[in-house]
Amino acid sequence: MTDCIFYGGKGGVGKTTCAAATGLELADEGRRTLIVSTDPAHSLSDSLEADLGPEPSEVDLGAGPVLEATDEGALELDAGGSLWAVEVDAETQQERYEKLATALAADLRSAGIRLSDDEVERIFASGAPAGGDEIAALDLLVEYVDSGEWDVVVFDTAPTGHTLRLFDTPEVLGPALETLQSLRGQASRIGTAAKSAVFGPMSMMAGSHTEGEESLEAFRDRLERARDLLADPERTEFRVVLIPEGMAIAESERLVEKLREAGVRVDRLVVNRVFEDPDEGCSRCQSRFERHAERVSEVRETFPELEVVTLPEREGEVQGLEAVWSIADRLPAPA
Numbered sequence: 164m165t166d167c168i169f170y171g172g173k174g175g176v177g178k179t180t181c182a183a184a185t186g187l188e189l190a191d192e193g194r195r196t197l198i199v200s201t202d203p204a205h206s207l208s209d210s211l212e213a214d215l216g217p218e219p220s221e222v223d224l225g226a227g228p229v230l231e232a233t234d235e236g237a238l239e240l241d242a243g244g245s246l247w248a249v250e251v252d253a254e255t256q257q258e259r260y261e262k263l264a265t266a267l268a269a270d271l272r273s274a275g276i277r278l279s280d281d282e283v284e285r286i287f288a289s290g291a292p293a294g295g296d297e298i299a300a301l302d303l304l305v306e307y308v309d310s311g312e313w314d315v316v317v318f319d320t321a322p323t324g325h326t327l328r329l330f331d332t333p334e335v336l337g338p339a340l341e342t343l344q345s346l347r348g349q350a351s352r353i354g355t356a357a358k359s360a361v362f363g364p365m366s367m368m369a370g371s372h373t374e375g376e377e378s379l380e381a382f383r384d385r386l387e388r389a390r391d392l393l394a395d396p397e398r399t400e401f402r403v404v405l406i407p408e409g410m411a412i413a414e415s416e417r418l419v420e421k422l423r424e425a426g427v428r429v430d431r432l433v434v435n436r437v438f439e440d441p442d443e444g445c446s447r448c449q450s451r452f453e454r455h456a457e458r459v460s461e462v463r464e465t466f467p468e469l470e471v472v473t474l475p476e477r478e479g480e481v482q483g484l485e486a487v488w489s490i491a492d493r494l495p496a497p498a
Contacts, residue, residue: 166315167392170433181494196244199319206480207248211487219249305389327421405435407454437476439475
């Protein structure tokens, strides 16, 4: 059974770094792990020093500075451990959404009847076209989990606004699905002769789905399965990443509230880029250290029921296996 970890939060807080570090830790523990980046600003390739594409590929952990720097020599993963990663690009997301659009069109053709203005508005104003990237993310989630190839899937999600819509998508599609099911029922009650007489020869061409064309019900079933998976506390955990700033804390509070409303398990927050070691005699450094300490205390007070993990501020970007591995042991893996 495949478990899932989602890292979410506003853009630029370090979700990719957290996902990469967690993936390394899980692989080192002997788990077959897949890291999925659905964030348009991909940096997972840099973090893992790997050439990633829209299909999962295995990350070579047999070379690199981190493996040579261990006390015991080269790092050897526990038996069965492996790390895979994928960056879902815009083209892949568009292809996923086009499959849904094709299913919509096929159902309309098979219905063979004129839509009322209310029905048109209900289908096309339901929000599905604007949420194509979220649909792709949910679709991929189910595909990767159902494949059985990995023990854990770690999602480096898009920024907060996209993440919230991701959880809304199954409900957003509900009106469109209900309307199309109604249309199909109406069409099935119209005999072939009557349809031919009313709509002409073209109606005979508007049959069921052609080979390779997926039904809307199949999409609905996968989206519902994704929703069930997201709300399963035994299999899915959502970790919110933020930085020690007031606005970030407020935004994280809204995100946690939204996740809880959706029934999604949230156990911990990751406060990234915390200034930890001020230089002696540097008043500006000391001031920043104290300000960050106050913000971390504010996070703990705001979320008393959640575990709060802090990650240190580093100079420059956290890129490469050695840099990512240096923070991996500070991010707890799921039980």
